[in-house]
Amino acid sequence: MDEPIKMSSAEKLTPLIEGLQARKIKFESPSVGKAEIHRDWHDLYVVLEGRAKVQLGELSGQIDEVSVGELRSNGMKVQQEIELTEGDVLLIPAGVAHRTIVDSFYLQWVFKIPRVRG
Numbered sequence: 001m002d003e004p005i006k007m008s009s010a011e012k013l014t015p016l017i018e019g020l021q022a023r024k025i026k027f028e029s030p031s032v033g034k035a036e037i038h039r040d041w042h043d044l045y046v047v048l049e050g051r052a053k054v055q056l057g058e059l060s061g062q063i064d065e066v067s068v069g070e071l072r073s074n075g076m077k078v079q080q081e082i083e084l085t086e087g088d089v090l091l092i093p094a095g096v097a098h099r100t101i102v103d104s105f106y107l108q109w110v111f112k113i114p115r116v117r118g
Contacts, residue, residue: 055098
C-alpha cells in the first residue's frame with residue numbers, strides 16, 4: 001500500500017490491507033444482536049457515537065455455523081459485560097463469544113483482523 005485510503009460512510013465492507021476488513025455499523029433503535037464467535041478473526045470496535053454494552057462469554061443453546069468459522073446462537077453464558085461510549089476501542093480476540101446490546105442510537109467501526117497462526 002503506497003497511498004492513504006479514505007473510506008466513506010456509505011461503504012459497508014471494504015478491503016484495506018490484505019486480510020483486513022472494515023465496516024461501519026449503525027443502530028437507530030434498541031437492538032440485541034445474536035451471540036457470535038469468529039474462529040479466524042479478531043474484532044476491533046471503535047465507537048463513534050452513542051452507548052452500547054458488549055457481552056462476552058460462551059455460546060449456548062443451538063449453535064449454527066453461518067459461514068466457515070462463523071458461529072451464531074440466540075443463547076449465551078455471559079461471563080463479562082463491557083459498556084462502550086464515544087471514543088472507546090475494544091478488541092475482541094478470535095474465539096471469544098460476544099454480542100452487542102444497544103438501547104438507542106449507536107455508531108461504530110468494526111475492523112476484522114485476521115488471526116495469525118504460528
